[in-house]
Amino acid sequence: MAIDKYILVTGGAGYIGSHTVVELIQRGFKVVVIDSLVNSSYDAIVRAEYIVRSPIPFFKIDLHDKAALNKVFDDYAIEGVIHFAAFKAVGESAQKPLEYYENNVGGAVALLEVMSTHGVKTIVYSSSATVYGDVSRFKDHNYLPINEKCPTDPVSPYGKTKYAIENIIADLHSSDNSWRGAVLRYFNPIGAHPSGLLGEDPLGVPNNLLPYLAQVAVGRRDKLNVFGNDYDSRDGTPIRDYIHVVDLAQGHVAALEYLKTLEQGQGLYRVWNLGTGKGSTVLEIHAAFSAVVGRELPYNVVGRRAGDVLNLTADPTRANTELGWKAKLTVEDACRDLWKWTMENPYGFQVKNFKWSLFNDPGAEVNFASRLNTFTFGDFSVTIANYGATIQNIAFKGRTVVTSMDKLSLYQSDDNPAFGATVGRYANRIRNGTFSIDGVTYHTDKNWRGHTIHGGSRGFGRQFWLGPVAKSDETHGTLEFLIYDKDGSNGFPADVIATAKFTVDEKSLRLEIEARIPESSPKDVTAVNMTNHVYFNLSSGETIDGTIIKTCTDTILESDPDYLLPTGRVIQYKQKLSESVDLQPSNPIDNCFVAKVDGFKLDTRGDEMQTIVEAHHPSTGFKLTAATTDPAFQIYTGDFVDIGPYKARAGFCVEAQRYLEAINNEHWNKQVILRKGEVYGSDTIYTFS
Ligand code: NAD
Known part of the structure; x- marks a missing residue:
């Protein structure tokens, strides 16, 4: 019997990870997810299961827990890994560089070691356009739109951790060229799942433009701060390449499928940009989202933000031609889907008056x-x-x-x-x-x-x-x-x-x-x-002794007393339940009462709701x-x-x-x-x- 092969998705409860899990399963892949839930909620997996209509094996594991990770590799026949799990806040990384190196680089090393031990040598890795740094630094060469040959120079500790992991995968491939590493450098992921069931769940103040705008739209923030309108662009605000998260997720499936087309034993280390190739300014995004919401959302121009650059637009030609993948959705699609997600889930995965817990059995957690x-x-x-x-x-x-x-x-x-x-x-x-x-x-x-x-x-x-x-x-x-x-x-x-x-x-x-x-x-x-x-x-x-019960009818389906199977006859029950009776042990009932006789x-x-039973206990x-x-x-x-x-x-x-x-x-x-x-x-x- 053929053994089911699985793709392990690390960080699969996160924003991009959860969308990718859905796309993978819809393409026929079997998926197992690990996530420490440090920046996400298990409810994303619950929603993903609902969308794909099948259970998704999930384990709450931190990448550093190699014993737990090993067990997942022992228990599932894993053929490849898509690695999302990381901290991702650029600003925070400047304040907490050690935590970023420890979690992102340390976590990736632990994962790669466990993969190595189990002979799993296929990895699709979440990298970022941030590794290119500020492309305006080149005075005598225009690298826009950015292709994969653009020199790298990440600025923030976050960007450096992303780049360090790229290099680790490249070095692994150099040491053993049967490793297959697909490095995907994303531009700006936006939007949400069109079902309205999945989306970004920013805990705290959002760092990104669209999640921030969404919170302005629902009244959680007063107005958008636009950081600088004196850039050399169409309207003075910076230009980014915004990619719908579902397109991005499909890019991972395409990369995985591409790696599967390689000859047995053949390895690869290759970088692909995932972007649309089309840049939008901050004010264009503001206008697109305001149009979906149906009113002009308030904004305020403030000074430039440290680290921001004029233009980060991708040249996605390599992914388009080699992976056969192309972003299909527009900024307008992303705004519409984000708005649906926000309206239907104003607090993300947190739901007022709701909580979940676990049964009290060993191992339930x-x-x-x-x-x-x-x-x-x-x-x-x-x-x-x-x-x-x-x-x-x-x-x-x-x-x-x-x-x-x-x-x-x-x-x-x-x-x-x-x-x-x-x-x-x-x-x-x-x-x-x-x-x-x-x-x-x-x-x-x-x-x-x-x-x-x-x-x-x-x-x-x-x-x-x-x-x-x-x-x-x-x-x-x-x-x-x-x-x-x-x-x-x-x-x-x-x-x-x-x-x-x-x-x-x-x-x-x-x-x-x-x-x-x-x-x-x-x-x-x-x-x-x-x-x-x-x-x-x-x-x-x-x-229940002493319960007084009253039914809407005394008509029942006659049934044989041993098996309670119907005779086909409709009769009157032996007592007048319609006039209230006291449920006493001498009065056992197990009968089918008839609320409607036709139609x-x-x-x-x-149909109209019909009261069938009233019961009370003194x-x-x-x-x-x-x-x-x-x-x-x-x-x-x-x-x-x-x-x-x-x-x-x-x-x-x-x-x-x-x-x-x-x-x-x-x-x-x-x-x-x-x-x-x-x-x-x-x-x-x-x-x-
Ligand atoms: P996210 O925070 O929603 O998802 C990351 C997930 O990883 C979270 O669920 C988190 O709980 C988990 N995680 C973090 N550290 C872990 C650890 N040590 N062990 C196990 N799980 C851990 O972020 P996202 O936006 O979905 O980003 C996913 C990946 O894409 C990240 O690697 C990020 O660097 C990269 N990326 C994101 C963007 C973006 O704008 N969102 C852009 C480029 C690249």
């Missing part, structure tokens, strides 16, 4: 797979785990109102009765794990007494979801998770991409579910029924109201719960969903048959008072 994502508004707080898009906790007025465990291993155990899980692709039962659509019969994983329950043993509630994309304003926050379930998963046909969007405010949790079959799916039809399986407990005690749709989200006075657009809901009083501290009747479920086993009933199945081009959707809200 190494790769962040077991994240717990929490929004808090006032005295209402909701935590959703990536595992199963699980509602791991809801706290109301200082008390926990759901069953909640602190270990991922407990959620992963066979004893877990789907606590809080977002279950799919097919919630509830499928008789004998068998169903037919369009005359084709499918067999699904029989994970429960000869039948399928909750989508099989690797249903959605038992997989890690990607994301969440977290966003908030003053009053509410959203967490959007995504799962990409492949054709054949648990025996179901067709790829399915499902999203679960949780919205939290100061008293309610809303869950919008959507599922589609992507265009690329090998099959065109499947069965979908999704819900959340949270267990509520309003009593603050060990059981079945696949996407119910446009001991706390807490009240829960559940409303949904779904046509049915299962009520389960948790009589078989036995996990960790939780025993029978530790919580009750109100699972808004489709009719029980609708897939095997010709009158009900249009609720659950999803075809390519169609959308499955539901909307449910739980409100506490």
Whole structure:
């Protein structure tokens, strides 16, 4: 079997690194990322995963930690490295030169040593146009636009560290000419990912023009300072070659692909400029960004800044011809994408009222797979785990109102009765794990007494979801998770991409579910029924006994008592839940109630929300109201719960969903048959008072 080969991206959580990770994966490369997160946030990786719809192995490692780095090389078959990890602030480097040499040069040496030990001799390196220094220093030669033959003379300690590393790679190649070093000298990277999900996240005052302008536009800074308008340019302000970060990222992919075309054992050391070849002045950029924002942003001309030069424009001909790469996007594109990123993420990856933590299992901190994502508004707080898009906790007025465990291993155990899980692709039962659509019969994983329950043993509630994309304003926050379930998963046909969007405010949790079959799916039809399986407990005690519950209906789908599979008949429940009953142990419930008797749709989200259950407990006075657009809901009083501290009747479920086993009933199945081009959707809200 062929072993998957990986590209290691150092500094992959950073601005340029995260965009490059996305481009690499979209070009078919497998990627592993290391980053110390000293100047970035893991949320960039979360967002990158969301964009590419697949997990990205990540390790929080500092380059100097050679033991940890060695382990990554031991565990992954790495064929090449793209090296971004470095400190990059020119001004700061003049104040802290030793830290810059230590981190940038020391870190690169450590990386190259580990690569050498593992026989990995391919490196694409992030260098900078800053290594050329001030090209106006040549009085008798015009080096503009700057090509790779221009003599180098970096001025700042930062620039010198970049140049030192270039030389180290060149020397390695001289010592062993099977090394392949691609040195990419970037001009001025700008912009953000067009999805609005990734961008530069400057911590503190931005050093660069566009991030600064963006903060002026959102009111975080008063005005832009233009450093000098007495240069010999079109409008007196300095000229730079601004390159869209996505073009830049694609330049790395092109360099890597170029190195792969070399003969086996053949090495190379080569420098390429990555720029557009077109210069823009500071005032031109100001005008372009102001146009996107829709108003003239305030600016003030101040004196020249030490170290600034008139013109740094690239001659990118070498990269254009040799790498077959050319910048395609314009300054206007970059301004538009930056503005989208800024509007949608005004504080970068920091989201108000949101924090994430990790489950309390050993080793959880190494790769962040077991994240717990929490929004808090006032005295209402909701935590959703990536595992199963699980509602791991809801706290109301200082008390926990759901069953909640602190270990991922407990959620992963066979004893877990789907606590809080977002279950799919097919919630509830499928008789004998068998169903037919369009005359084709499918067999699904029989994970429960000869039948399928909750989508099989690797249903959605038992997989890690990607994301969440977290966003908030003053009053509410959203967490959007995504799962990409492949054709054949648990025996179901067709790829399915499902999203679960949780919205939290100061008293309610809303869950919008959507599922589609992507265009690329090998099959065109499947069965979908999704819900959340949270267990509520309003009593603050060990059981739900004494909870008073009232439903919108007493109509249920008749089911056999042993397997709870439907008979096809619609009947009245034996008690009048619609007139309130006390949940006592003598009164176990596990039935599918009917909220809508007709008008079945696949996407119910446009329908009016119907209150399906009201429940309260006299001991706390807490009240829960559940409303949904779904046509049915299962009520389960948790009589078989036995996990960790939780025993029978530790919580009750109100699972808004489709009719029980609708897939095997010709009158009900249009609720659950999803075809390519169609959308499955539901909307449910739980409100506490
Ligand atoms: P960034 O700060 O966003 O990314 C650098 C990443 O490296 C960060 O995520 C940081 O946490 C990580 N890192 C730093 N030191 C580390 C260490 N010792 N171990 C592990 N991780 C470490 O910066 P960026 O703008 O994405 O720049 C990426 C690279 O491109 C840098 O090497 C920079 O010098 C170079 N570059 C940037 C620009 C620019 O204008 N942004 C221009 C030319 C070159």
